[in-house]
Each structure stands twice: as structure tokens, then as C-alpha cells.
Amino acid sequence: MNITLRQIQAFKTVAEFGSFTRAAERLKVAQPALSLSIRELERELNLRLFDRTTRRVELTGAGREFLQSADKLLADLERAVREARDLSEKKRGRVVVAAPPLLAAMIVPSAIADFNAAFPGIDVGLVDARNDQILDRLRAGAADLAIGTFDERADGIRREMLAQDALTVFCAPASPLAKKRRVRWTDLHDQKLIMLTRDSSIRTLTERTLTQSGHDAGRPLYEVSQMTTAIMLVEAGLGAAVLPAYVWSFARGRDVVSRPLVEPQVSRAIYLIHPDGRSLSPAAESFARTLRKQTRTAIAKVVAR
16 A cells, blocks of 8 residues: 555545645645645545536545545544654653662652652652562563663673662671771671572672681571661671661661771672663653662762761
8 A cells, every 4th residue: 555644634635625726725735736646545545535526526425434534544643643742752651660679769769759840741660679570571671771780791781880889797886896997808707697698699799708808608697688687687786797888778777887898898880771772762761860860879978978
């Protein structure tokens, strides 16, 4: 089929005015060109759309039926163009962002609030999940973008580093570690340690660095899957925990102390990621800008405290 929008518009205008002359004036085209468009449309449809007399142009029965379809087509097209412009101008849309639970609680709510104030017509959804679940959602198209610390070997993902976060020791105020301005990894050798489970990259980094400092980490006193649980165990005086510095955003409301870990300092990158080869929508692009700002501001506050 080789029917053009110009032909449909020409047909509708002639039907409206009942005159090729007046229709050509409205469309600002030469009458022969308009007549040619109608003939080509009739030839493509294999239908006669108009009965032409010396005084008037009238729709045939087939023409009246086709006009109904043409009206619906043009209305649908107009609506599609309007909705596309709304998306482009960020008047409507939906964005789904994913993050690990603590980062989701620390950064994303304020980012959503700022974004909603600027773009009230865009709905933002939040998924708080494990890193592997986040990657699966991104690849399946169930999330648009995410923040977190992700394995650089993960394929099909485009990443942008937003900030650097360091591993920090959290302890009770009565702990000998709390009396130090900075804690060396060797200072942890005689401590009761609370660790995350082995599926956590933080656990891997902690054990590796302890081993490099000459300590066999062995079996920790407690193994937990959530950093918030680790902090509550620390507050209860049950041991010390090595966690990212950004955990202070939760721990500062508890009776715990955090100290920088040095010799060596172990840092991790916090990334903004989205699927490689898939363009972000205008709404997602705008939300990504808000998320960048909120992440960098939040991490900077933790690092500078």
C-alpha cells in the first residue's frame, strides 16, 4: 500500500468543502496537484471516492465510509503525536529505578521528591533488591536504570561512576576501636566480627583485606544478609562490622561509632547503570540527572563528616 498522509488530508479537506477549488485554497496547493492526489488515492484504493458535477463535488457511498476511517486515522495520529510530544517535553511518562535496599532508602526517596516537584506528570517506580535481581530486571526491561556497586564484569550493562565509597568499621562506643581516630586492618585481628553473608561483595573484600593484613578471618561471630541488621548487632555490643561508609546514613541514629579503615583504605565505586544498547527515555534521562546529583551530594556528606 502506498497511501500518504498528504493524500488522506487532501481527501478529508475536499469532503469538508465539497469543492476542489476551496480545498486547494485551504491547503495552499495548486488545484491540479490536489486533483492528482485524489486520483492517486482512488487508484490505490480501487474506489471512486467522489462524484464530480459541474456545480459540486459529492462523496460516493464508498467515500462516506472511507471518510469515517480517515477521520479515525487522523484522530489517532494526532493523539499519538501529542503523546509523543508530551513524552519529549517530559509532561508524562514512567521511570523505574532500582537500587540495593540501603542505597534505595538513603538516596532514591529525595531524588524522587525533587523530580516529582519538577515533573509532576511523570510516575517514578522504585525497586529495592539484590544486585543480581537488579541486573536481571534491567536486562528484562522491568527497570530503566539503577544505582549501586556492581561487578564490572557484568555484561550488557553501561555504567557511569558517580562516587567512591570506602569500607569503614562500625563499633559500639565502649569498644577500644572507638577511641581511635583511624583504625588499621590489623586492629581488627582480635575483634569479634559481624559480617555479611558470603554472597556479598563486601564480605569478599573484607576477608581478602584481612588475609592480606596477616589475619585468618575464620568464621565470624554473626553472619547476616542485611547491613541494617549488622548495625543493630553492633549497637547491642555484640561485635564490630566492616561496612560501606554510606551506612552511616542509617547508623547515625543509633548508639554506634564509625571509624575510617586504613592501611589499606579499601574503596568501592558507586555506579549509575542502564542496559547497553537501549536508549533511555526523555523521562529516564531527566531522572538520571537528578539521581546523579543526589548520589554525589549524599556520599560527599558521609565522606566529609
